[in-house]
Amino acid sequence: MRIEMKGIHKAFGSNQVLSGVNFDLEPGEVHALMGENGAGKSTMMNILTGLYVKDAGTITIDGKETYFSNPKEAEKAGIAFIHQELNVWPDMTVLQNLFIGREMSSSFGLLKEKEMKALAAEQFRKLSVDIPLNAEAGECSVGQQQMIEIAKALLTETKVIIMDEPTSALTEREIRKLFEVIASLKKEGVSIVYISHRMEEIFEICDRITVMRDGRTVDTQAIPDTNFDEVVRKMVGRELTERYPARTPNPGKVALEVAHASRKGLFEDISFKVHEGEIVGFSGLMGSGRTEIMRALFGLDPLDRGEVTLFGKKAAIRKPDDAVKLGIGFITEDRKDEGLILDFSVRENMVLPSLKSFTSKGLISAQKEKSFVDMLIKRLRIKTHTSETAAGNLSGGNQQKVVIAKWVGIGPRVLILDEPTRGVDVGAKREIYQLMNELTGHGVAIIMVSSELPEVLGMSDRIVVVHEGRITGELSREEATQEKIMTLATGGQ
Known part of the structure; x- marks a missing residue:
């Protein structure tokens, strides 16, 4: 799936959030989207998936101008959005969360629980996730809930997956496994929009990077053509001399x-x-x-x-x-x-x-x-x-x-x-x-x-x-x- 967003504008009341941003995504690429908090990254992706309506600009998918009325339409078209703030239903089981809104049922309206469990177990196996399917999602750790969200997206026939801070709550082993999954999806032609503030991850797994600042697109470059300091400078509009400020501790009692x-x-x-x-x-x-x-x-x-x-x-x-x-x-x-x-x-x-x-x-x-x-x-x-x-x-x-x-x-x-x-x-x-x-x-x-x-x-x-x-x-x-x-x-x- 090839996506191109051109001149996208969006305001909430008098607050102008996006001012003519541009973004494009090629089939089978991992495209990083970076910017300071409030730069408009999530808003732009919410417009793509139909949660928000743009004020101006065009969205083209595989050469055809396309707009979704809601996220469900985007999902049916093959675009999944894993949000930073998890959308897990705490009082429902892990299995119910995985298939919510797309439950498998027989012609008599009975749930095909056996088939759903088999599909879920296979997806968890690929992700090396060990979470009981009958456990309440609210009892799972934040990291486990993040993996449930990722598995839920991968259970659909997705062509594009938008991942907003996907590793923020994961262990190192889970992160490594996620990167393996991303690499295999990429080989299958699935595209990933990777929103993250972890610079090391961006340079490890992404092909291109688009930097946003104050609701505008600053630049898009191939990862080999840029570096940490250049990306930071474009994000914040200023130099950051040191990543961690010097500490001169003077412990008391x-x-x-x-x-x-x-x-x-x-x-x-x-x-x-x-x-x-x-x-x-x-x-x-x-x-x-x-x-x-x-x-x-x-x-x-x-x-x-x-x-x-x-x-x-x-x-x-x-x-x-x-x-x-x-x-x-x-x-x-x-x-x-x-x-x-x-x-x-x-x-x-x-x-x-x-x-x-x-x-x-x-x-x-x-x-x-x-x-x-x-x-x-x-x-x-x-x-x-x-x-x-x-x-x-x-x-x-x-x-x-x-x-x-x-x-x-x-x-x-x-x-x-x-x-x-x-x-x-x-x-x-x-x-x-x-x-x-x-x-x-x-x-x-x-x-x-x-x-x-x-x-x-x-x-x-x-x-x-x-x-x-x-x-x-x-x-x-x-x-x-x-x-x-x-x-x-x-x-x-």
Whole structure:
């Protein structure tokens, strides 16, 4: 399938999102689409698949001008879109999610469950996915849900697959398998539009790259004809001298100490310390228990045993409100379901944990609230039309910035960041790293959970590695390497 989009314009009210963008896709190619959060990448693909109606421009498929009224039409024509924010139905089984809207049934209207299970099992086998088909999708990890979405797209006769940040929640093994699947699909003539902020992936698997900035197409080039620095410069319109800002840590007293924390079936005998002004990175494969440890520390899940001490005093954290009162903030990896109220405005989301600081005698100071929100929007360069825009209308990366702003606003003493830059572009990542440096400069203790090893190595003062619910090692910034971390993460010594 050959696709050409020319001069595409799109505005939402007075907010001009696309201003004459161009994009083309050849049969059997992997075409990277890159740009800062809010550049218009997802909007352009939503127009292609019929979710949004363009204001101007043309879309040509195999030489014929074509427009879809809805995503279902695009899917029937062979174009599948795997969105960054997963569309999994949590209360339905994995099998039901895979075949939702395209169930196989007999002439009597009975479901052909045996045939559906066989097809699903075969697709999972190709992807090396081990998820029970009768399990509830909501009980699956974020990474497993991502693989369900990918399998669902591959179960149809697709000619084009749009993948929006497909590896953001996958383990290294799952990523390798996905790349193998992409290579085999490419050989069969299937085209992939690959939207990602992971530069290493783009240069490994893509044939061409189109860069967007501020709703416009900046350039399209063959991958061998460009490089990391050139792509970054085109994306952000400025030079990024260093990927990770320099850190000069000056750790103070112990801010948080965890001793022998356990939760049955998830993690066992977890002990570590974090000092004021320090970033401690938590690394490990997906499912190792990193996130579960952080959830328990914040009071989202109960500990079976263990002790948490905050600045030398025993901390009784039984619910998140207890943690917030003690000055602990938690930026969750699942911003859609746990980090934001998508129907609330950017302002309402930002001030939610710190409303008391704007309240006097039961009245909220609108001026104080506005100054606070405007400062955070400017500081984190959040792309939003106004502070009253619904959070659900922002791009994924800008939603992540709102989550970060929300917890920075409480003035935390300890801040837990679980995948803080997932789905965030390279320019915004650096802004988040600089903010982390500023916070530690003011004595905030930071715990950072990340699946990106370069990020762990680039920003951590110490690195704690978790394997199957246990800490297998701790590395200083100086001694840590990707090889040492992976060895510990897989249970080696």
